Amino acid sequence: MTKTKIKSLRPTYAEIDLKAFGHNIEQAREKAGTDIIAIVKADGYGHGAMKLAAYAYEKHRVKKFGVATILEGMILREYLGSEPMIFILGYVDGDFFDDVLEYNLVLTMVDEKFASAFNRFLGKMNRTAYVSVKIDTGMNRLGFSPEMPFSDFLAKYENLRPIHVMSHLSSSDSDVDYSNEQIRIFDTYIVNNGITCNTSLFNSSGVSGFNNKFSLVRPGLMLYGYLYGENNVTLRKVMSIHSKVVHVKQIRKGESISYNRRFFAQADMTYGVVPIGYADGYQRSFSNVSHMLVNGVKCPVVGSVCMDMTMIDLSGVDTNSEMHVEILGENITADMWADWAGTISYEMLCGISDRIPRIYLG
Numbered sequence: 001m002t003k004t005k006i007k008s009l010r011p012t013y014a015e016i017d018l019k020a021f022g023h024n025i026e027q028a029r030e031k032a033g034t035d036i037i038a039i040v041k042a043d044g045y046g047h048g049a050m051k052l053a054a055y056a057y058e059k060h061r062v063k064k065f066g067v068a069t070i071l072e073g074m075i076l077r078e079y080l081g082s083e084p085m086i087f088i089l090g091y092v093d094g095d096f097f098d099d100v101l102e103y104n105l106v107l108t109m110v111d112e113k114f115a116s117a118f119n120r121f122l123g124k125m126n127r128t129a130y131v132s133v134k135i136d137t138g139m140n141r142l143g144f145s146p147e148m149p150f151s152d153f154l155a156k157y158e159n160l161r162p163i164h165v166m167s168h169l170s171s172s173d174s175d176v177d178y179s180n181e182q183i184r185i186f187d188t189y190i191v192n193n194g195i196t197c198n199t200s201l202f203n204s205s206g207v208s209g210f211n212n213k214f215s216l217v218r219p220g221l222m223l224y225g226y227l228y229g230e231n232n233v234t235l236r237k238v239m240s241i242h243s244k245v246v247h248v249k250q251i252r253k254g255e256s257i258s259y260n261r262r263f264f265a266q267a268d269m270t271y272g273v274v275p276i277g278y279a280d281g282y283q284r285s286f287s288n289v290s291h292m293l294v295n296g297v298k299c300p301v302v303g304s305v306c307m308d309m310t311m312i313d314l315s316g317v318d319t320n321s322e323m324h325v326e327i328l329g330e331n332i333t334a335d336m337w338a339d340w341a342g343t344i345s346y347e348m349l350c351g352i353s354d355r356i357p358r359i360y361l362g
Contacts, residue, residue, distance in 0.1 A: 006357045012243040012276045012327070014352070016047055018055045018362035020225060020236035025060045027233055028204075028219040032212045037087060037200060039220035040076070041068035046281075046352040047224055047239050050079045051360050057084055066218055070096045073105040087132055087164070097121045101129065106163070108132040110142040115157050122159035132164040135189055137182040137201075139170040146185050150193035164198045164216070165190065173205035173229030180210075187213060205229040226334055226345045239349070240329035241356060245272035245294060245312075248319050257311050258303030263288055270314045272299075274325050277308040281352035282327070285341045286310075293326040 007013050028036050038056050040049040049072070056062035057080055065080075067073050068090040076086055087106045094117050100107055109115040109131050122129055133153060136143030144153070153162070167186045172179045186201050199214040204222035206212075208231035221227060225237035250270050257263045257271065274292065278284045287304045292312050299312040317323060326332060334345040341348065 003359050006359055007242075009357060010243075010275050010355075011246070012241065012274070012280065012356055014239055014241045014328075014356050014358050016051070016358050016360045017236065017238050017240075018052070018059075018360055020238045020362075021047075021052055021055060021223060022060050022362075023236050024219075024223045024225060024238070025056055025062060027235060028207055028217065028222055031233055032202065032207050032217040032219075034212060034214070034216055035064070036062065037064040037066045037216055037218045038062050038223060039066040039089075039218055041066065041072060041089065041220070042350045043354075045220065045224050045346065046349045048358050048360070049076065051358070052238075053080060053084075055360075064216070066220075070099060070105070074099060074103050077103045077105065089132075094118075094121065101125070101127060106130050106132055108134050108142075108166070109144075109153075109157075109160065109162075110134050111144065115153070115160065119157040119159045128159045128161050130163045131160045132166055133162045135165065135167045135186060137167040137185040137189075138178065139168045139182075141168070143167065146189045150189075150195060162197055164200065165195050166200045166218075169201060169203055169206045172203060172209055176209070179206070183210065183213075190214075205231075208233045221346060224349060226349070228344075237330060237333065239334075239352075241276075241327040241352070242329075243274050243276055243325040243327055245314070245319075245323040245325060246275055247273040248314065249273070256303070258287075258306060260304055263303040270317075270319060271302055271311050272314045272317075272319070272323065274310050274312060274327070275308065276310055276327060276356070277306045279307045279353060280355050281348070282310060283337070283341045283348075283351075286337075290337070290340045291332070293331055294323050295321065 040053050043049045044052045064085045066087045066089050070092045073086050073088045134143035135146050169179050198216050200216040200218050202217040204219045205228050207217050209229050225235045251265050253265050253267050255265050276282045284305045291298050291300045294317045297317050302313050303311050334348045337348040338345045
């Protein structure tokens with residue numbers, strides 16, 4: 001399907017700026033002073049993991065990627081081929097250990113039960129496997145205690161070959177002291193245990209806010225143009241969402257718009273219908289709160305956001321002209337969406353449905 005047909009399909013569409021993605025990769029590398037594990041889980045934070053990973057691999061020499069699930073890893077391997085290293089950061093059921101080997105994926109060992117199960121499986125197969133080992137330095141989610149001697153891990157799990165030891169910052173964008181304590185605990189663990197394989201601790205806010213002393217970093221959100229916490233990193237937004245006003249209506253003062261009559265016109269007014277709704281990731285909580293830009297004019301959302309459509313106030317807009325709608329982009333960011341919804345930009349980006357077609361530019 002051509003780009004022109006995609007744009008007119010509904011006609012709501014997202015543009016993905018590949019060069020912006022590449023720029024952000026290089027910003028992460030420069031700030032960290034090391035190479036990266038590019039985090040492309042959750043379909044590349046809603047941007048399209050396959051296209052972005054291929055671009056990063058082919059154009060920016062990224063050879064390490066992080067995903068959350070076995071299925072994400074399998075699909076990425078099929079798309080990228082055999083060379084890149086793919087780390088699975090989340091839990092994988094034992095039923096899929098054979099797929100881990102077939103697709104050459106790197107599992108993350110997070111506790112004795114998981115490590116023992118994978119080690120036993122490998123023993124039965126007369127195989128060994130590269131793994132990551134996660135140390136819990138204060139996130140208190142997954143990982144071995146920093147009290148565990150690394151030599152004990154190596155001795156107990158003879159079929160596991162650690163190539164990466166990692167931890168995760170819980171509050172790198174909000175608590176400097178706690179983050180510094182996690183850094184100290186992890187660094188001490190690495191030094192005291194004589195670990196020489198790759199190590200990583202920093203997520204995006206860690207990369208931007210702290211001096212990296214480990215051999216890798218794991219940027220996610222910043223690759224897509226967003227970042228929390230104090231920083232001096234220049235990023236470029238990767239996704240923008242556009243549409244058209246597909247229907248224009250007039251109502252009189254006192255009449256209501258949309259489900260449950262949550263908006264009443266304070267005066268006679270003109271409003272329009274934009275084909276995007278909560279099934280697309282445009283949250284129902286945006287009702288009577290958010291706005292869009294129509295030909296550069298700020299147009300508040302009026303009434304309840306519907307599953308497939310949203311109504312906006314067209315006061316000040318020339319409705320006789322073609323009406324281009326900016327829903328997300330440089331002027332309306334995922335941070336603004338998050339403020340309107342009372343959440344974080346991660347959730348907003350990951351929630352953008354694949355009903356919105358992606359057009360890749362660059």
